[in-house]
Amino acid sequence: MNEVIKQKLEDIFRLVFELPSDAKVGDIQQIDFDKWDSLSHVSLMSAIENEFGLEVDIAESISLTSFESIELYLSRKVV
Amino acid sequence: MNAKPTIRVAKLIDGDESALADFYQDAWGASNNSEAVAAARNQFTVGNPFSDDKGRLTVAVFSDEKIIGHLSTIPAQLWDGTRLLTGVWLKGFMVLEAYRDGPIGYMLIKEMAKHLDLSGALVVALPARRLMEAIGFSDVGVLPNYLSIDRPRRFIRSIDASQIEPDSSPSFRKLTLKALKTEPLSSLAGLMMTVALSVCNMANRWLTKGLQTATSLQPPAASEIDGLWTTLRNRIGFASSRDSAYISWRYAPPDGGDYEFITIRDAGQLCGLAIVRGPRREDDPRLGGLRVGLIADLLVDPRHKRAARAALLAARSWCRLRNYDAVLFTISNNVLRSMMPTLGYVPVPGNIHFMLRTGNSGIASPSGLDDSWLTRGDGWGDDI
Numbered sequence: 421m422n423e424v425i426k427q428k429l430e431d432i433f434r435l436v437f438e439l440p441s442d443a444k445v446g447d448i449q450q451i452d453f454d455k456w457d458s459l460s461h462v463s464l465m466s467a468i469e470n471e472f473g474l475e476v477d478i479a480e481s482i483s484l485t486s487f488e489s490i491e492l493y494l495s496r497k498v499v
Numbered sequence: 500m501n502a503k504p505t506i507r508v509a510k511l512i513d514g515d516e517s518a519l520a521d522f523y524q525d526a527w528g529a530s531n532n533s534e535a536v537a538a539a540r541n542q543f544t545v546g547n548p549f550s551d552d553k554g555r556l557t558v559a560v561f562s563d564e565k566i567i568g569h570l571s572t573i574p575a576q577l578w579d580g581t582r583l584l585t586g587v588w589l590k591g592f593m594v595l596e597a598y599r600d601g602p603i604g605y606m607l608i609k610e611m612a613k614h615l616d617l618s619g620a621l622v623v624a625l626p627a628r629r630l631m632e633a634i635g636f637s638d639v640g641v642l643p644n645y646l647s648i649d650r651p652r653r654f655i656r657s658i659d660a661s662q663i664e665p666d667s668s669p670s671f672r673k674l675t676l677k678a679l680k681t682e683p684l685s686s687l688a689g690l691m692m693t694v695a696l697s698v699c700n701m702a703n704r705w706l707t708k709g710l711q712t713a714t715s716l717q718p719p720a721a722s723e724i725d726g727l728w729t730t731l732r733n734r735i736g737f738a739s740s741r742d743s744a745y746i747s748w749r750y751a752p753p754d755g756g757d758y759e760f761i762t763i764r765d766a767g768q769l770c771g772l773a774i775v776r777g778p779r780r781e782d783d784p785r786l787g788g789l790r791v792g793l794i795a796d797l798l799v800d801p802r803h804k805r806a807a808r809a810a811l812l813a814a815r816s817w818c819r820l821r822n823y824d825a826v827l828f829t830i831s832n833n834v835l836r837s838m839m840p841t842l843g844y845v846p847v848p849g850n851i852h853f854m855l856r857t858g859n860s861g862i863a864s865p866s867g868l869d870d871s872w873l874t875r876g877d878g879w880g881d882d883i
Contacts, residue, residue, distance in 0.1 A: 450600050457596075457626035458604030459633055465602065478506040479562075482601045 423474075425494050432467045433487060436460055450485040464490075472498050504562040508606045510614070511557040515566070517539075522559070522566035523549045526593045529766065543573040546752070548744035549585065550574045556587070560594075568594040570611050576740035577617060577816040578732050579862040580870075583740060586617035586860070588878035592627055602619045604630050616858035619739070621851050621880040628852055632860065636854040640868040642875070643836055645844035646791075647815050648825045650698075652689025656680050657789045657824075699843040700812065707809040710771075711764040714817060718743070718751050718760050723769040730800045736870035741798055749795070749876070752773050758795060761817060763809045771799040771806035773814045774876065777821060792818035794828040795876035801834040811842050828847045829880070833869035851880055 433445040437455045450456045465476045468490065474483070474497055484490045511519065520531035523539060544550045551574065560568035572587040590610070594603045604612040604626065612634040620636065622628050628638060648654045696820070718724060721743035728741045750758040763771030774796040794814045799807045812829065828844060830836060831853070853873055857864050865871055875881045
């Protein structure tokens with residue numbers, strides 16, 4: 421199940437950040453990735469909500485600042 | 500385990516002063532006493548001829564009771580080529596560092612959009628521009644900068660090109676600047692620029708013979724400014740209003756300001772007004788200790804080229820008398836821009852974007868800056 425989540429999340433990252441289909445995204449962090457600004461963060465959260473059918477609380481989304489943290493978040497939220 | 504904070508966005512109300520004071524201190528290192536906060540809040544509304552009784556529109560994002568993001572407005576009046584319209588400048592778009600690149604900026608701009616109609620902004624940062632475009636702002640263009648260098652050798656040796664030039668600029672220019680910093684090239688380049696500027700000054704003084712120049716801490720008579728503004732606006736397609744009430748409030752506040760007024764007269768009639776000031780800070784690392792004066796605003800009929808020349812020459816003389824190393828002028832209008840090289844002002848890369856949202860105003864967003872009249876004083880761009 422986690423592999424499915426991971427794959428979907430990778431696709432979302434590539435789509436939101438306009439990366440090639442084979443781009444490695446597992447190490448992406450907000451702090452050192454120029455394309456991750458406020459607008460792309462909102463797009464990312466929106467795409468995640470749509471894909472996984474959940475609502476990301478704003479306070480929680482503030483701490484979702486890397487691929488890894490989002491993957492962990494989804495592994496808890498997605499049944 | 501700490502409880503999750505409540506994140507909310509709202510318009511600021513009178514009871515939020517304490518939270519705002521803390522935010523001002525966190526964001527800008529400003530004093531957080533209540534008088535300072537009230538003064539900062541009132542700065543753009545009290546005496547502003549374009550304020551209405553609704554007060555200053557400001558939105559903030561709160562994490563529990565702490566403000567973590569802020570965006571405010573300055574009431575303004577905008578000219579679209581045929582009529583004057585009520586609008587605002589966006590100002591003070593700030594998110595605390597720990598919360599950047601997340602949802603806060605978007606929350607601010609989305610909330611502000613509910614209350615905005617015709618609005619403008621002068622913006623540098625790409626993330627802010629992207630957010631504004633997402634709610635309907637157009638990026639009309641980058642305001643062109645021009646620099647007149649009074650002390651070429653000192654300027655060349657002090658300027659840090661890597662901090663001034665945008666990353667995308669050709670590396671040849673950066674390499675050239677780097678080479679010119681060494682002797683004997685810097686002395687030679689300095690001498691050549693000094694000679695060129697002297698020739699330029701002589702030619703322009705001859706061209707502007709007969710015009711009278713004067714400098715004052717106070718603006719000229721209101722009727723004169725209004726006359727000049729009416730003439731100017733009838734020649735251009737877009738501008739922020741520069742009538743006498745605005746000029747006095749903006750540049751000559753009752754408690755004193757940083758600005759001085761250079762008037763150009765033709766047979767006694769006001770035909771040009773340059774508003775100048777010294778550097779706000781002298782510790783800008785990009786400038787390496789250089790002191791750069793500023794032409795914050797200019798009113799002149801673009802068809803009256805002698806008046807424009809005289810105003811820009813006088814501004815440079817004003818800076819030279821104060822031992823500034825250079826003077827900066829930002830102007831969008833293409834008629835004036837075409838004159839700059841012959842006045843000894845060289846183009847330098849700009850990074851301030853003019854963003855415009857027309858809302859329900861009915862005006863068409865300008866397709867570019869050429870026909871507009873925007874200077875660094877607009878939207879408090881001289882704070883950037």
